[in-house]
Amino acid sequence: MANQEQRTQLCKVFNDPIHGHVELHPLLVRFIDTPQFQRLRNIKQLGGKYFVYPGASHSRFEHSIGVAFLAGQLVQHLKEKQPELDITERDVLCVQIAGLCHDLGHGPFSHLFDAKFIPKACQRDTWKHETGSLMMFDHLVVENELQSVMEEHGLVWPEDRNFIEALIHKQHGDQKPDGGRTANKPFLYEIVANKRNGIDVDKWDYFARDCHHLGIQNNFDYRRTLKFARVCEVDGQKQICFRDKEEGNLYDMFHTRYRLHQRAYQHKVGNIIETMITDAFLKANEHIQIEGSGGKKFTLSEAIHDRVAYTKLTDNIFEVILNSSEDGRYPPVTFRPKRAEGSGTSPPPPNDEDFSGVKEAREILQKILKRDLYRFLGQVQPGDVLKDITEKTGELKRELAEAAVELNADDFEIDVVNIDYGKKEENPIDYVRFFHKDDPTIAVKSNKEGSKLLPAKFAEQQIRVYCKKKDEDSQNVAKEACKRWSDRNGFSWQ
Template identity: 50%
Template sequence: MGDIPKAVMEVEKRKKKVKKDNRIPKGEEVGYRQEVRVIQSMEDEPLPSIFNDPIHGHIEVHPLCVKIIDTPQFQRLRDLKQIGACYFVYPGASNNRFEHCIGVCHLAGQLARILQKRQPDLDISDKDILCVEIAGLCHDIGHGPFSHLFDAKFIPEAIPGFKWKHEDASKMMFDFLIKDNKLEEEFKKYGVGDKDQTFIREQILGPQKDTNRAYPYEGREENKRFLYEIVANDRNGIDVDKWDYFARDCHGLGIKNTFDHNRFMKFARVIRVNDSFQICSRDKEAETLYGMFQLRSVLHRRAYKHRVCNAVEAMIVDALLSADKVEIVPKKDRTCLTLSQCISDPEGYTKLTDSIFHVILMSTKPELEMARTLLERILHRQLYRCVGDTTPKRTPREEDTEDGKFVVEDLKKEIITYVIENTNGQLEKADLYIDIVLLDYGSKTRNPIDNVRFYTKNDPNNADFLKMENVSLMFPEVFAEHIIRLYYKKTDTKSMQIASKAFEEWCADEQNDYSLHSKFPDNTTET
């Protein structure tokens, strides 16, 4: 009864008095029965829980979302750093996937409700909103240890050629979460049926390219395609996932968040464009959205792709690869899995978090000695050293490269071969690590604003693209660049200097186009 307002408490007292006297006071029969029905409806329908979030303040969370949160599969997110190894460089970057997912759930519901109220003709139901909230809540439950490090760097090395991403694991964990915690009845209780669960999975996974259908979704009809743009927008990248991690990561990193997602929501409208319903924005918001994409680039440059963060990540990846030879993740049947085997076993994946760092450190198994040594080096700050970096004068456009991809592996081999051959055997391949970083605005080499539709104040029901010159003449002409970094894995200063000099010679070679954009540390012993 603690959640029922005082006014209703008074009605409850009268209810007890009626029961005691065995009669309803004369003249109050109709009002009394109406008040009792109010109480019964409040007792039957669980109230939303209130979460106090440091970014969004006090937010309401639907009872079904709370049921999902209160499971081991979701609680594991408490031990997954949102921005991986950045915590080893930025002391405030301790935010986890747990609070991020709750924040995305909140923003997804907020945007959906704004569209529901602003445009009733869209026929957005409360169940649509609940499904979008659940998708936001569960979109990242498939992340592995140290977040993107696991699916972008560890798995490609552990299982070469195997195509897998954390969204695949999120779908696997969503299905396992429902089954393992017997939540089928809870979903039915709130009217979330099989088709709705398909809708949730599709939002998590994104559109599947292997389908022959013109419309790639089954969970919702084509007139509600815009709902798929709320959590993860594959059309232009403007979605609530970014809004939350922008705000949350900036808060932890100490970098000012220059994008106001609440303002964007004020101008969001769903408009039919070429038989497809899309979330569009006012024309005057184009510069604000450009600022959003610029903020993404700033976060990648200053934090996510920071040279020391990437050095720590490389050491963690090497440690995990070494540990992957040993079965160290236990299951209920007392069998164990290797780290890479967990991606196809939801029970094992539930136990796979950042804690694997300390599991390896505390292990006494001889097979984990190399992995332990690498992790101990991180704790002693004996990191891989960046001995030089360079940037191509021009980042290849997709149409310039084979299969639309920058041939990263060929360039890595070329650099390492040159360095080894020009140091008279003083360096070995195992001593070197090449990291090739792409910094962009979210659309590779293209202007991200080119993918956004805008409407005008005088014509709010039609939307079109905007030309750059109609927005501002100060937009950049280049929207992406590569940074090539050479790291030396050992700690002796002489070899570091040899590696740095050889890399500098490679950059200065006339056949390459890097010499004017290269940087080499004055002291190769600095972190």
């Protein structure tokens, strides 16, 4: 009891604009007070969308704290309401740490980095930010000597470390011992990142937080849903289920996801700004040198494989490129020892290396600040989501290059946007189980599949076309080529 009171006294309170006064366990505070976690302050949650929405300046830092808080709220609710689940304080701490550290691996401008830049810079690399989160979690623990601190707070090594890593990113075939949670408490894996149906505290936080900063109404009440969560046995496995009357609230949740993608995450101006930032990063990539482990230097794309170099990688890379010298040389700032009294200031020796990539990257970023963006020509919206979309867009690019005067395929950008409820063309509610108050031990599928008010489809696709050149005649010719292509494929050009 004394130890519990001592831990309570050491808890730290964060005043969060979304969740109010958030109280976190002292072990979580030790994780927060590290360079690896503080790095998240300088990575915007919505990446380049800040150039469209003036309020979208929030970072991965506050989102991660919010997820840790909500993870604790949900797991504590299950622990108190269902003591038979045998949820321990170790379980609670591990789930909260996973929520806190799940986004450690995000790169500059969040999803821009792993969804746009890395696939183009490292075409054969399947790296995702979740992979980076595992690397950075391990680096954070080792670099700050937190293993002993975790053990002091009752965690068991390496079982609980394995469990936390699996909560962050459970990889296929990963059979590391996790203290028996996979077999006995599989529902714990549905709290931070729910791969079964997408209902998890990560979404609960970023829906509420993004809506707040974007100025978009949030119709989903996560507090109510949390209160009606319960673990039931379904097909021989324990999973988190919800009260049947919560089905409408969950539809609001998935619809909120759809609306956020439609209005903000896939905003046509925001997307092309992120494409331009990606182009700038690609041009500057080989010139950028980030010092990593053992003093070795890494390019922007190589830094994903070195924990020391990656710790230094934030949105600041935009400013580094933007403020590079006029001749395009990199870096813009250098340091030297203090001069001895009376010594001269001779200029640096000439350098004949080609820095044109940095210069071109800087010019692209300057265009963003001047709102001199790639021009939006229009879009088509197929009736069904196209599976062979790569082949279709390749055909469109060839036609555009042939039709437009003095332009080639590289002068056009084609952005394929997929928006859905979270399970592609499927209804995510089909993967949720509901219980009735008369017998909360039995959970079944929704019985409202025939409702006339549900969406007819749960996914849509848009194919947007942009031109990098500003010549009006060429753009008009390109638009005509787009119309011919869309008519031939049965699409409506908008």
